[in-house]
Amino acid sequence: MAFSLYDASIPMMVRMLQNLSIILDKAAAHAAAQDIDPATMIEARLAPDMFNLARQVQSAADAAKACAARLSGETPPSHADTETTFDELKARIAKVIAYAESFTPEQINASENRSITIPTRGEPHVFKNGGDYLTQFAIPNFFFHVTTAYGLLRHQGVEIGKMTYLAGV
Amino acid sequence: MAFSLYDASIPMMVRMLQNLSIILDKAAAHAAAQDIDPATMIEARLAPDMFNLARQVQSAADAAKACAARLSGETPPSHADTETTFDELKARIAKVIAYAESFTPEQINASENRSITIPTRGEPHVFKNGGDYLTQFAIPNFFFHVTTAYGLLRHQGVEIGKMTYLAGV
Numbered sequence: 001m002a003f004s005l006y007d008a009s010i011p012m013m014v015r016m017l018q019n020l021s022i023i024l025d026k027a028a029a030h031a032a033a034q035d036i037d038p039a040t041m042i043e044a045r046l047a048p049d050m051f052n053l054a055r056q057v058q059s060a061a062d063a064a065k066a067c068a069a070r071l072s073g074e075t076p077p078s079h080a081d082t083e084t085t086f087d088e089l090k091a092r093i094a095k096v097i098a099y100a101e102s103f104t105p106e107q108i109n110a111s112e113n114r115s116i117t118i119p120t121r122g123e124p125h126v127f128k129n130g131g132d133y134l135t136q137f138a139i140p141n142f143f144f145h146v147t148t149a150y151g152l153l154r155h156q157g158v159e160i161g162k163m164t165y166l167a168g169v
Numbered sequence: 170m171a172f173s174l175y176d177a178s179i180p181m182m183v184r185m186l187q188n189l190s191i192i193l194d195k196a197a198a199h200a201a202a203q204d205i206d207p208a209t210m211i212e213a214r215l216a217p218d219m220f221n222l223a224r225q226v227q228s229a230a231d232a233a234k235a236c237a238a239r240l241s242g243e244t245p246p247s248h249a250d251t252e253t254t255f256d257e258l259k260a261r262i263a264k265v266i267a268y269a270e271s272f273t274p275e276q277i278n279a280s281e282n283r284s285i286t287i288p289t290r291g292e293p294h295v296f297k298n299g300g301d302y303l304t305q306f307a308i309p310n311f312f313f314h315v316t317t318a319y320g321l322l323r324h325q326g327v328e329i330g331k332m333t334y335l336a337g338v
Contacts, residue, residue: 002171002173002281003172003173003174003177003278003281003299003300004171004172005172007300007304008172008177008300008303008304011304012304012305012308012309015304015305016309046215046320046323046324047323047324047326050320050323109172112171112172130172131172131176131177134177135176135177135180135181135184136181136184137335139181139308139312140181140185140312140334140335141331141335143308143309143312143313143316144312144316144319144331144334144335147312147313147316147317147320148316148320150313151215151219151316151317151320151321152320154215154216154219155215155216155324157216162310162313165309165313166306166309166310166313
């Protein structure tokens, strides 16, 4: 069966979001074991002008949601950035996993020969087809937030390794 | 034209390696402007038991090299991890970009229906086809190292933003 836009997007993002949820479980367990206020980790940043953990997780979820919506041509549900606990962040991820999994390969692959426009601070940017949008923006942007959330928690001392990121173990 | 394994791998990784090279330029400029020994940044880590910047860059280059090699069924060139300067790290990236760009879409897409085996600490892991290898391992692993290099340098105070990571600007 031919590899498709769907194969390169939805299953990979769902898998990584599941792993991110497990990473948050390990962060919560670390906070409990070390008697650290979970808010300390949820508000931690790698640099003063980077997003904190909550915004990194919200952005990873939004990146997957927007990718599914733009490739399928659907309007995504709106999710307010109100999460302040590990459980709330995991619920946000779960909502986006359910949304992403609601699409069929046919719905996603419909953008193979359709342009996709995204807003920017200046002029909207037009990708000539779904593949360009996915590989030049959606995938790099998604992984930026997942990996930054991971790195930020590693920097805070959470016991996670690359196998947690790659495979949820 | 149908989206393919090639589209989801080589052009995206080449683009991100080019952006990583620009990120290293900005790190070198920051070190020079602030009178920081470049070795301080090249040896910096986000956590004591994570790879330093040099190893993150070498690993990103290796991840792209291995991806091209495994999808095409070729044996990749060996690159020793000897780089200790920004210029040497950029040369390592350039070698891998040239290697990745030497493949045709046909060579890469040949793995669409072929299994791919990778070594692990335990039993080798078998992916049932090139698409599974790419989305379950090669892409997540590649972005892990690119984004960690970025985050590590942001943490060191280098003036880069997500647009440098996404688009090299």
